[in-house]
Structures are given as C-alpha cells and as structure tokens.
Amino acid sequence: MWNSVCEAISAQLGDDRIVKPEDAEGRLLSVTGEAMPPVPILRPRDTEELAKALGICSVHKTPVIPMGGSTGLVGGLRHTGKELYLSLELMNRIESIDPVNRVATVQAGVILQNLHQAAEDVGLLFPVDLGARGSATIGGLISTNAGGEKAFRFGMMRDQVLGLEVVTASGQILDLSNSMIKNNAGYDLKHLFIGAEGTLGIVTRVQLRLRPQLPNVHTAFALISDFSAALELRSKVETALGNDLTAFEVMWPEVYEMTTRHRSGRLPLPVANGIYLLFESEAGTARDPEAFENAMVALYEDGLVEDMAIAASEADRQDMWAIRNDIEAIIRTMSPLLAFDVSLPVSSMESYVNTLNDELTAKWPEARFARFGHMGDNNLHIVVTIGQDTMLRKDEISAIVYEHVIAMKGCISAEHGIGMDKLPWFEMGKTSSAIALMQTIRTALDPNNILNPGKTIGAVG
Amino acid sequence: MWNSVCEAISAQLGDDRIVKPEDAEGRLLSVTGEAMPPVPILRPRDTEELAKALGICSVHKTPVIPMGGSTGLVGGLRHTGKELYLSLELMNRIESIDPVNRVATVQAGVILQNLHQAAEDVGLLFPVDLGARGSATIGGLISTNAGGEKAFRFGMMRDQVLGLEVVTASGQILDLSNSMIKNNAGYDLKHLFIGAEGTLGIVTRVQLRLRPQLPNVHTAFALISDFSAALELRSKVETALGNDLTAFEVMWPEVYEMTTRHRSGRLPLPVANGIYLLFESEAGTARDPEAFENAMVALYEDGLVEDMAIAASEADRQDMWAIRNDIEAIIRTMSPLLAFDVSLPVSSMESYVNTLNDELTAKWPEARFARFGHMGDNNLHIVVTIGQDTMLRKDEISAIVYEHVIAMKGCISAEHGIGMDKLPWFEMGKTSSAIALMQTIRTALDPNNILNPGKTIGAVG
Numbered sequence: 001m002w003n004s005v006c007e008a009i010s011a012q013l014g015d016d017r018i019v020k021p022e023d024a025e026g027r028l029l030s031v032t033g034e035a036m037p038p039v040p041i042l043r044p045r046d047t048e049e050l051a052k053a054l055g056i057c058s059v060h061k062t063p064v065i066p067m068g069g070s071t072g073l074v075g076g077l078r079h080t081g082k083e084l085y086l087s088l089e090l091m092n093r094i095e096s097i098d099p100v101n102r103v104a105t106v107q108a109g110v111i112l113q114n115l116h117q118a119a120e121d122v123g124l125l126f127p128v129d130l131g132a133r134g135s136a137t138i139g140g141l142i143s144t145n146a147g148g149e150k151a152f153r154f155g156m157m158r159d160q161v162l163g164l165e166v167v168t169a170s171g172q173i174l175d176l177s178n179s180m181i182k183n184n185a186g187y188d189l190k191h192l193f194i195g196a197e198g199t200l201g202i203v204t205r206v207q208l209r210l211r212p213q214l215p216n217v218h219t220a221f222a223l224i225s226d227f228s229a230a231l232e233l234r235s236k237v238e239t240a241l242g243n244d245l246t247a248f249e250v251m252w253p254e255v256y257e258m259t260t261r262h263r264s265g266r267l268p269l270p271v272a273n274g275i276y277l278l279f280e281s282e283a284g285t286a287r288d289p290e291a292f293e294n295a296m297v298a299l300y301e302d303g304l305v306e307d308m309a310i311a312a313s314e315a316d317r318q319d320m321w322a323i324r325n326d327i328e329a330i331i332r333t334m335s336p337l338l339a340f341d342v343s344l345p346v347s348s349m350e351s352y353v354n355t356l357n358d359e360l361t362a363k364w365p366e367a368r369f370a371r372f373g374h375m376g377d378n379n380l381h382i383v384v385t386i387g388q389d390t391m392l393r394k395d396e397i398s399a400i401v402y403e404h405v406i407a408m409k410g411c412i413s414a415e416h417g418i419g420m421d422k423l424p425w426f427e428m429g430k431t432s433s434a435i436a437l438m439q440t441i442r443t444a445l446d447p448n449n450i451l452n453p454g455k456t457i458g459a460v461g
Numbered sequence: 462m463w464n465s466v467c468e469a470i471s472a473q474l475g476d477d478r479i480v481k482p483e484d485a486e487g488r489l490l491s492v493t494g495e496a497m498p499p500v501p502i503l504r505p506r507d508t509e510e511l512a513k514a515l516g517i518c519s520v521h522k523t524p525v526i527p528m529g530g531s532t533g534l535v536g537g538l539r540h541t542g543k544e545l546y547l548s549l550e551l552m553n554r555i556e557s558i559d560p561v562n563r564v565a566t567v568q569a570g571v572i573l574q575n576l577h578q579a580a581e582d583v584g585l586l587f588p589v590d591l592g593a594r595g596s597a598t599i600g601g602l603i604s605t606n607a608g609g610e611k612a613f614r615f616g617m618m619r620d621q622v623l624g625l626e627v628v629t630a631s632g633q634i635l636d637l638s639n640s641m642i643k644n645n646a647g648y649d650l651k652h653l654f655i656g657a658e659g660t661l662g663i664v665t666r667v668q669l670r671l672r673p674q675l676p677n678v679h680t681a682f683a684l685i686s687d688f689s690a691a692l693e694l695r696s697k698v699e700t701a702l703g704n705d706l707t708a709f710e711v712m713w714p715e716v717y718e719m720t721t722r723h724r725s726g727r728l729p730l731p732v733a734n735g736i737y738l739l740f741e742s743e744a745g746t747a748r749d750p751e752a753f754e755n756a757m758v759a760l761y762e763d764g765l766v767e768d769m770a771i772a773a774s775e776a777d778r779q780d781m782w783a784i785r786n787d788i789e790a791i792i793r794t795m796s797p798l799l800a801f802d803v804s805l806p807v808s809s810m811e812s813y814v815n816t817l818n819d820e821l822t823a824k825w826p827e828a829r830f831a832r833f834g835h836m837g838d839n840n841l842h843i844v845v846t847i848g849q850d851t852m853l854r855k856d857e858i859s860a861i862v863y864e865h866v867i868a869m870k871g872c873i874s875a876e877h878g879i880g881m882d883k884l885p886w887f888e889m890g891k892t893s894s895a896i897a898l899m900q901t902i903r904t905a906l907d908p909n910n911i912l913n914p915g916k917t918i919g920a921v922g
Contacts, residue, residue, distance in 0.1 A: 098806075098808075100692060100806075100807060100808040101806040101807055101808050144645065145645050145649075147643050147645075151642065151643060152642060153704075155616070155620070156643065158649070159616070159620065172894055173894070174892070174894050174895060174898065175892045175894070175895065176895055178872070179806060179870060180804040180805075180806075180839045180871060180872045180875070181612065181613060181804070181838040181839050181840075182608050182612060182617065182804045182835075182838050182839055182840045182872070182875035182876050183804060183872040183874070183875065184605065184606050184608075184656055184872075184874045184875060184876055184877065184878050184879075185872050185873055185874040185879060185883070185887065185890075185891070186879060186887060186891070186895075186896075186899055186917065186918050187653070187656065187657055187661075187899045187902065187917075187918065188606075188619070188652060188655070188656055189895060189898055189899065191649060191652035191653075192648070192652075192653075194649075195645055195648065195649055196648055200648075212696070212699040212700060212703070213700075214703045214704065215700075216703065231561060235673070238673040238745065239673060239674075239676075239745055239746055240745050240746050240747040241745045241747055242673070242675045242677070242704075242705065242743070242744045242745025242746075242747075242748065243614075243675065243703075243704035243705050243707075243743070243744065243745070244703065244704050244705070244744075244745065244747075245745075246704075282703070282704070283703045283704065283705075284699065284700055284701050284702045284703025284704070284705065284706075285700055285701050285703075285756075286701040286702055286703075286752045286753065286755065286756040287703065287748065287749075287752060288748075288749045288752055291747045291748060291749055292747065294747065295746075295747040343641040343642070343643045343644060344641075345559075345561075345562040345564075345640060345641075346561065346562055347559075347561040347562050374643075377642040377643050378641045378642050378643055379642075379643045409640060410641060411639070411641045411643070411644040411645075411646050412646055413644070413645045413646040414641070414643035414644065414645060415643050415645055416645065417645050418645075418646060418647060422646070426646065426647060429646075430646070430647070431635070431636045433633055433634070433635050433636070434635060434636065434637055434647075434650060435647075437635065437650055438647055438648045438650065440905055441648065441902075441905075444901055444902075444905055456647065456648075457647050457648065
C-alpha cells in the first residue's frame with residue numbers, strides 16, 4: 001500500500017529517510033496504551049526534504065500523521081493503516097540562542113528539556129514546563145498548544161512563539177519568521193498553525209521568546225477546609241505576591257491520599273479531608289527572601305488555612321512537586337480509568353465536582369474519582385473509574401463529564417487538544433458557524449486532506 | 462450614491478441608525494489631520510442590527526470602513542467617497558464584570574478608560590493602557606492589536622482577549638465566546654480577527670481577562686552615558702525586580718530636552734547628552750517597599766547610572782510619565798514631521814539609530830530626530846523632520862527608515878498597524894507565500910470585498 005509513495009520519497013531523498021514498518025515496531029504505541037500495527041515513518045533531515053516529501057504525498061494522496069515525542073493524551077497517533085507517520089526527530093537542532101534579544105531559534109524536533117537547558121546555560125528561562133519534558137518536542141508542544149502549571153503567569157505555548165516556519169500540505173515552505181514581541185504588519189498567520197494539531201501545516205522551525213531567570217523561588221503546600229476557602233485564599237495570595245505567583249495548583253483529598261500512600265519519610269501535610277493547594281512564587285533578587293514566609297504566616301494567622309508547609313530547601317520543594325505530579329500513583333490505584341482534561345470557571349469548580357460525584361455514583365455506586373488541576377488557569381484534571389466496566393462505559397461517562405462542563409461555560413479540552421479521543425464531543429458548545437469556518441480554513445490549506453485527516457475537527461466536506 | 466443602501470438599512474433598522482453626511486461634518490477627521498469630505502455613518506444598536514446592515518451592504522456591494530475612537534495613526538479612516546463609516550458608539554455597554562473569574566464581557570464600543578474604571582471598582586486591573594485611553598474603543602484596540610508600554614509584561618491586546626463575537630461580511634454572527642484561559646478545543650479562530658483592522662469581520666462583543674491589582678508601584682528615571690549601558694541596565698534591573706518590572710522606556714537626549722523645555726518646577730533629571738530610561742515596578746503587598754529603592758541604590762553604586770531620580774510620591778510619578786508622554790511638545794517643536802512606529806532587536810537599536818542619522822543627514826543636512834520607545838518590547842518610535850519639505854519627501858524618508866528596519870530583522874509596524882499609510886511598505890520583509898495566504902483568507906471571509914477594502918493587506922485578487 002505504501003510502496004509507490006515510499007519509493008518515490010526514497011528516490012528523491014535517499015533510502016534512509018523512511019523507517020520500514022518492520023523496523024518501526026515498538027516505537028508506535030501511544031501513551032494511551034493501545035497496540036497499533038506499525039506503519040512507515042518518514043524522517044526528513046531538513047525543511048526542504050520535508051517540503052519535497054509532502055509534495056510527493058500530496059500527489060499520491062497519501063495521508064500523513066505528524067508525531068512529536070508521542071506523549072499526547074488524546075489519541076493523536078491513532079492511524080487507519082493507510083497513513084505514514086512523520087517524525088522530525090532528525091530536525092532537532094537548537095540553531096541559536098540570542099541572550100541579548102532573548103530569542104531561541106530551534107527546529108521543531110528539539111526536545112523541551114534540551115531547550116530548558118540551553119536557555120538556562122545563558123541565564124534565561126523558557127517557561128513552559130510539563131511532566132513529559134524529557135520526550136515532548138517543541139513541534140508537538142506548538143501543535144497542541146501545550147499548557148502546564150505556569151500558564152496563568154507566562155501563558156501557554158502559543159504565547160511563547162514569536163515566529164515560525166511551516167510546510168504546507170502541498171509542500172510549500174511558508175516562512176513566518178519573526179523575533180519581535182511587537183509585530184502588527186498584517187494578519188498574524190502563525191496563530192493558525194499553533195494548536196491545529198498538524199492539520200493545517202507542519203511546523204518545522206520556530207523563534208521562541210525567552211525570559212529572565214527568577215532565582216528567588218518559594219513554595220508552599222496548604223490544607224484548607226473546603227473549596228470556597230481556596231477562592232478566598234487565591235485572592236489573598238495574589239494580593240500579597242502579585243506578579244510573582246507562578247503556580248496555583250489544587251488537589252482534592254483523595255489525590256493527596258493516593259500520591260502519599262506509599263511515600264517514605266515525613267509528609268509535608270497530614271492526610272485529611274480537605275482541599276490541598278500547592279503554590280509557588282518566583283521573584284527577582286530584590287525580593288526580601290523572608291517576604292514569602294511573612295506573607296504565608298499572615299495567611300495562617302488569618303485562620304483561612306488549616307495547615308501549611310513551606311519548603312525550606314530545594315529538596316523540600318522537589319518533594320512537594322513530586323506529590324503533585326505523581327500521576328503514576330493514581331493510575332496504579334484506580335486502573336482501569338478514564339482521564340479528563342477540562343476547563344471551568346473557578347467559581348463553578350466546586351459545584352461541578354459535586355454534580356459529577358452525585359450523577360456518576362447514582363448510576364454506578366462504585367464510581368471513584370481523582371480531582372486535581374491548575375486552578376490558577378481554570379484547568380481541572382478528572383480521573384474516573386467505575387471498576388472493570390470503565391472502558392465499556394466510556395461514552396456514557398464522557399457524556400456526563402462533558403455535558404456539565406458545557407453547561408457551566410467551560411471547555412472540553414483545556415490543554416490536551418482534541419486528537420481522536422475527544423472528536424465525538426468536539427461540537428459541544430460550538431456554533432455551527434464556527435465549525436464551518438474551521439472547515440473552510442482546513443479545506444483552503446489542505447485541499448487533498450492529507451494532513452492528519454479525520455483528527456482535531458473531524459472529517460471535512 | 463449611498464441613497465439606495467441607506468434607504469434599505471433605514472427601512473430595516475429605523476431612520477436614526479444612519480448619520481447623514483451633513484450631520485457627520487466635523488466628526489470625520491483622522492488624527493493625522495487630513496480633511497476628508499463626510500460620508501454617512503452607520504450606527505447599529507446591537508449585534509443583530511449590525512448583522513442585518515452588513516447583509517444589506519453585502520447585497521449592495523457597498524464597502525464599509527469600521528471606526529473606533531478615531532485615534533489610529535496609520536490612515537485607517539481614509540475613504541474614497543464610496544464607503545459608509547461604521548461606528549459601534551451605541552454599542553458601548555460593559556455587560557458584566559465577573560470579579561471571581563476575572564472576566565469582563567463588553568461591547569466593542571466601550572471606551573478603554575471606562576473599562577479601566579470598571580475593573581478598578583472591583584479591585585482588578587485591565588493592563589493595556591495608552592495615551593488615547595479616553596477615546597480609543599475596545600473594538601478598535603482589538604482590531605489594531607494595540608500595545609502600549611506594558612506589553613512586554615502583560616502582552617498586547619491580543620493577549621487579553623479570551624473570546625469574542627464577530628459579524629462577518631455577509632452579515633453572519635460568529636459566536637466565539639470563551640471565558641477560559643485554557644481552551645484547546647479546535648482552531649483558535651479569534652486570532653484571525655485580532656489585528657486584522659476590521660478586514661475579516663467586525664468584532665462586536667468580547668470577553669477580556671482581568672488581573673489582580675498591583676498596589677505597590679515604584680518608578681525611576683535614569684540617565685546613562687550611552688545605549689550599550691541601557692542593555693546592561695535592563696539585565697540588572699530585571700534580575701533585581703523580576704516579574705515586577707512592568708515598563709522599560711527609552712528616550713534619546715533630544716526628546717528629554719524637547720519635553721522638558723517649557724516645564725516649570727524642578728526636573729527629575731538634568732538635560733544632558735545621554736540616554737534616559739524610565740522604568741516602573743508593580744508588585745504585591747508582600748514586597749518590601751524599600752526593596753525598590755535598595756535595588757536602585759545598588760545600580761547607582763555600580764557606576765552604570767550617571768544620575769537617577771526615584772519617584773517619592775504619586776505626583777512625582779505622574780510627572781515622570783508626563784515627560785515621557787508629552788508627544789505634543791515634540792509635535793510643536795518639530796512640525797512638519799513624519800512619525801514612525803517600528804520594532805527592532807534591542808541589540809540593533811543603537812546601530813539603527815546611528816545609520817538613520819547618518820543617511821538622512823547626508824541627504825538632508827537639516828534633518829532632525831526624536832527617538833523614544835518601549836525598549837522592553839522592541840518598540841521604537843522615530844519622529845523625523847527635514848523642515849518644510851518633509852511631507853514632499855515622505856516616500857524617500859520612509860524608504861530609508863523601513864529598509865534598515867527590514868535589514869536588521871525588525872518590523873515596519875510594531876503597534877500601529879498598516880492602515881493606508883504603511884501599505885506601500887507592507888510587502889517588505891514578507892514572503893510572497895505569506896502574502897498569498899493572507900489574501901486567501903481575506904477572500905474566503907469577505908468575497909465581496911466590502912470590509913475596509915484596500916486597507917491592511919492592500920487590494921486582493
């Protein structure tokens with residue numbers, strides 16, 4: 001099925017640009033754990049090679065599925081057996097780090113952690129961070145507009161991108177390079193390609209904004225009685241810390257219990273039936289190191305907080321974040337499970353969580369939950385299990401989860417994207433005119449429907 | 462010429478929705494000072510009325526020029542005598558301010574200062590600010606993606622917009638409402654309409670992100686020997702102040718001289734032949750009030766700064782900003798003049814300014830300059846006069862100004878947009894494929910070419 005297109009590509013680019021299915025075995029599992037038969041992987045060495053290859057795919061009408069670090073969570077790598085995978089793993093060069101103008105120019109295959117390191121080496125910061133930093137690629141992060149815990153302070157991936165280079169479906173190189181923070185000369189086309197999950201073009205090179213490092217880092221873990229206290233606390237913490245607040249995370253009690261159950265050593269806070277908040281401040285050197293602790297003591301004395309731990313060392317801090325990020329512990333305890341990534345007005349989060357609890361346990365008394373997220377930017381992660389039938393009931397459970405999100409004016413995908421998994425729910429909360437415009441744009445940019453067909457906004461036409 | 466379209470609109474919406482040309486006299490001067498014969502002004506009362514009116518304009522193929530507060534600087538209101546103006550001045554309602562979720566929902570005709578006030582009333586901040594705040598409208602600010610001095614900290618207008626409602630050229634209402642910071646469900650269509658100067662649709666309603674207020678404000682004015690010291694100072698100030706640095710402005714000596722020449726009372730700094738920097742820090746309450754002053758004293762003791770003034774009161778602070786913002790003084794001193802708004806890598810600003818000086822004075826020995834801008838976000842404003850011939854030589858002077866901007870990888874419009882004035886230079890620094898994609902999008906969204914035809918990206922097709 002792939003013979004003619006692969007031969008044409010090999011003839012143009014050389015034999016080693018295609019990994020054969022038999023050699024690709026073991027590389028093609030998505031993290032959702034589905035086994036999929038391998039398909040060939042196209043690995044261009046540079047933008048020009050990719051342009052040629054996409055031109056050939058366009059003529060052959062062979063669809064292409066772009067892959068980044070394969071760390072996506074919405075089935076973006078699912079294939080129908082007809083597609084080629086496209087990996088930019090050979091295009092992994094950090095081309096330049098400009099410390100004066102604070103711009104990194106990198107190829108799309110660069111791994112996030114390598115960019116973090118390169119920025120750090122010149123005393124700068126690239127502020128998007130997430131658990132998959134060791135494998136997620138810049139191209140994948142841009143195509144999914146990745147978020148993470150600092151989005152409410154520094155923005156999502158979209159907000160770091162100054163300019164980019166894209167190869168379109170027909171194999172045309174579209175140069176939208178820019179290193180300026182302010183550029184109002186015509187339509188800002190880059191935004192079309194950010195968060196489009198590779199359906200409108202393949203991002204190949206990018207200029208990213210870097211920031212000054214913030215050496216003065218302080219972290220606290222607080223236990224409060226209920227969610228309404230979390231809203232009050234957020235206001236007070238922001239009034240005190242202002243711009244320096246860079247993370248504001250929430251965990252319901254079951255999550256703290258699960259992620260600390262098998263921990264050795266002292267826990268920062270006791271296991272209790274309250275809401276856990278983890279927040280962090282990052283400031284310049286002019287910040288009095290004791291200002292954070294003083295602000296925390298004032299909050300404690302206010303009586304809003306039941307208990308509080310302040311990280312006294314970097315090891316303490318790492319330990320707190322390890323509890324927040326121990327998704328493995330949740331998976332171990334709850335599997336089989338369904339994981340949801342939604343956004344909600346913070347004022348509705350509590351009633352949402354309660355509604356979900358009531359409806360799901362009424363239907364499946366054995367239903368259990370893990371609820372946590374980036375409260376600072378509306379983002380809630382919800383894990384649900386009803387025991388052995390969980391996967392069988394996926395559609396019913398998803399319908400309940402998403403219906404209430406839409407009713408409360410939230411969004412069914414906060415930071416993970418649509419991929420394949422969320423396609424059945426994609427139209428919820430959207431007007432038909434908005435969907436029609438998305439389809440118009442997709443058809444204009446990919447008339448042969450070869451870029452990730454059937455994903456993100458579904459089938460077109 | 463307008464009779465049939467105006468009659469059709471009046472028949473549908475009522476007589477008072479069109480201001481006749483004879484009644485519009487005196488309202489239609491752009492700030493660039495050109496006198497233009499009046500044209501009728503369409504003033505819908507709500508989105509539905511606008512949709513009906515645009516539908517009628519579309520059928521009649523009558524072009525429409527959207528106007529905001531008429532404070533634009535690039536000739537966006539220039540007409541050919543065939544268009545209708547479209548004003549949303551009757552759609553000026555602040556529909557809601559949600560203090561918990563920090564979202565303002567406003568109609569596009571709301572004046573910026575009114576939004577500032579409404580946010581302040583609930584203890585919140587809307588961070589985009591500029592001199593025209595008393596007349597610029599939210600719709601105009603979105604359509605031009607306005608910047609201002611705090612863009613490097615809080616972003617431009619684009620970065621404040623969570624969701625919006627647009628009426629398309631055909632009179633369709635496109636509802637892209639959203640109040641979530643994180644929303645990754647499909648293409649983020651709102652970005653198409655932000656900064657498009659009304660050529661792709663008319664923004665009618667918008668959800669804007671509000672921020673916590675930062676009560677701890679400190680301001681300093683520094684005099685340094687040369688621009689290379691400014692780069693060093695920026696690094697040191699950011700290391701000290703971190704996230705709290707919200708403005709970093711630069712003025713060359715001629716600007717300080719012009720804007721202080723007729724000031725009574727003591728000046729914050731002497732008139733000298735150096736570079737003037739104005740910067741501001743806004744912090745939460747946990748910031749030690751003396752931290753700013755201590756950081757400034759440390760800079761001074763470093764020897765990097767020739768002289769420095771720290772605002773000791775709000776009156777001092779207002780005084781410093783009045784010097785920075787006294788554009789009137791520049792206009793009085795230099796007219797006739799040409800004003801340019803460009804962006805440049807900070808590392809190239811000095812050599813850019815020198816090159817410009819050399820080339821222009823070689824050609825016109827009487828050439829004089831005023832150079833200032835938002836150094837923190839690459840944005841330089843350059844005012845040029847060569848005396849009485851200035852307007853006659855506009856194209857030659859502009860060519861020199863823009864050629865070097867492009868050669869140094871800057872941008873010909875940092876924050877003012879393209880409008881009509883910058884159209885001849887629009888293609889500089891852009892690839893033909895990028896321009897073609899802009900035209901494809903414009904044609905797809907406005908097939909009859911009735912929205913601001915001939916502006917922003919020029920004639921299509």
